[in-house]
Amino acid sequence: EAGVVQSPRYKIIEKKQPVAFWCNPISGHNTLYWYLQNLGQGPELLIRYENEEAVDDSQLPKDRFSAERLKGVDSTLKIQPAELGDSAVYLCASSSGTGFEDTQYFGPGTRLTVL
Amino acid sequence: GENVEQHPSTLSVQEGDSAVIKCTYSDSASNYFPWYKQELGKGPQLIIDIRSNVGEKKDQRIAVTLNKTAKHFSLHITETQPEDSAVYFCAASETSGSRLTFGEGTQLTVNP
Numbered sequence: 317e318a319g320v321v322q323s324p325r326y327k328i329i330e331k332k333q334p335v336a337f338w339c340n341p342i343s344g345h346n347t348l349y350w351y352l353q354n355l356g357q358g359p360e361l362l363i364r365y366e367n368e369e370a371v372d373d374s375q376l377p378k379d380r381f382s383a384e385r386l387k388g389v390d391s392t393l394k395i396q397p398a399e400l401g402d403s404a405v406y407l408c409a410s411s412s413g414t415g416f417e418d419t420q421y422f423g424p425g426t427r428l429t430v431l
Numbered sequence: 432g433e434n435v436e437q438h439p440s441t442l443s444v445q446e447g448d449s450a451v452i453k454c455t456y457s458d459s460a461s462n463y464f465p466w467y468k469q470e471l472g473k474g475p476q477l478i479i480d481i482r483s484n485v486g487e488k489k490d491q492r493i494a495v496t497l498n499k500t501a502k503h504f505s506l507h508i509t510e511t512q513p514e515d516s517a518v519y520f521c522a523a524s525e526t527s528g529s530r531l532t533f534g535e536g537t538q539l540t541v542n543p
Contacts, residue, residue, distance in 0.1 A: 320474070347528055358435075358520050358533025359475065372530055407474055411528050418528035419465075422474035 318342070320423030322408050328429045334396035337426045339408030341389065347412030348385055349394050349420060353405040359422075365391065366413060395428075403430045433458040437534025445542050450511055452537045454521035455503045464497060464504045465531070469518045473510050478519075479506070480527070488499040509542045 321340040341348050347366050351359035364372040364380065369386040376383065385391040391431070393410050395402055405425040411418045434457040440477050444450050456464075460482040467475035481488045481495045481504065492511075497504040508515060518538050522531040 321542055349432070351531075358437075358522070359531070360533070361530045364530065409474075413528060418526065419480070420476055420527070420531060422467075422476070424472070424474045 320408055320410055320421055322406075322423040322426055324426055325424065326427050328431065329398055329430050331400055332397040334394065335398050335428060336392055336394045337406050337428075339391045339393070339423060341391075341408070341410030342421055344412065344417060345354075345410035345421075346388070347411045347418070348372075348391050349409040349411075351407040351422075352382060352392070353407055353425065355404070359407055362393070398428075398430045402429050403428055432521055433461060433485060433532040435521060435532050435534045437521050438536065439537060440446075441538045441540075443542065444511055446511060446513060448511055449505075450508045450515070450539055450541075451486060451499050451504060452506045452519055452521065454505070454523075455501075455533050456532075456533045457502065457521040458523070458525075459502070460525050461532075463527045463529075464495070465522050465527075466493075466495060466506050466521045467533075469520065469536075471517075479527065482527075494505050496522045508539075513537075513543050515539060 328410045350362040353359040363376045365385045383393045409420045409422045411420045438456045446447045465480035469475045495506040518536045522532045
């Protein structure tokens with residue numbers, strides 16, 4: 317079974333430029349998560365989707381970050397404009413969404429460097 | 432909101448020794464406590480988890496204990512091997528599918 321797929325794996329941009337990250341969850345997984353991981357720290361949730369609906373986006377900086385999950389499968393996370401402090405690893409995870417034994421499986425992440 | 436503290440931040444052991452990592456949490460509503468292993472350049476991988484209705488769970492060389500009254504849980508790795516070297520994160524959440532709040536991580540080094 318294929319795991320969570322993310323692209324690109326690495327991205328280097330200049331500040332004020334836009335950037336987008338793509339995630340394809342495990343087949344059949346209804347719940348999708350975007351986490352932010354700063355260097356030397358644990359991941360922090362940005363947004364959680366159940367199918368197409370964003371059910372937890374309280375930690376998403378909505379002035380510059382946006383996300384979408386059209387058709388309830390793939391998801392895109394966008395930053396516009398990027399700031400120096402956005403340099404981090406952006407992790408996507410998915411879970412079955414069945415409620416019990418709902419393990420979150422993580423992708424390899426996208427490492428963003430903002431110059 | 433939930434706050435998870437993890438200790439130690441670094442841990443170095445000799446191959447074959449045991450390693451123990453401890454975490455405390457603040458929200459009594461948390462019922463799910465997973466442990467993830469993260470190797471360099473990879474995403475976190477679940478190694479074991481425990482729910483609040485269980486006090487201890489074991490999977491081969493890995494065990495987790497939970498004290499819900501004291502709000503702390505621990506990861507125990509026995510007979511450590513060099514391939515156990517990685518960063519380990521504890522986390523807590525209300526349910527397995529909800530927001531995970533992670534600790535700061537423990538860099539475990541197993542010396543041959």
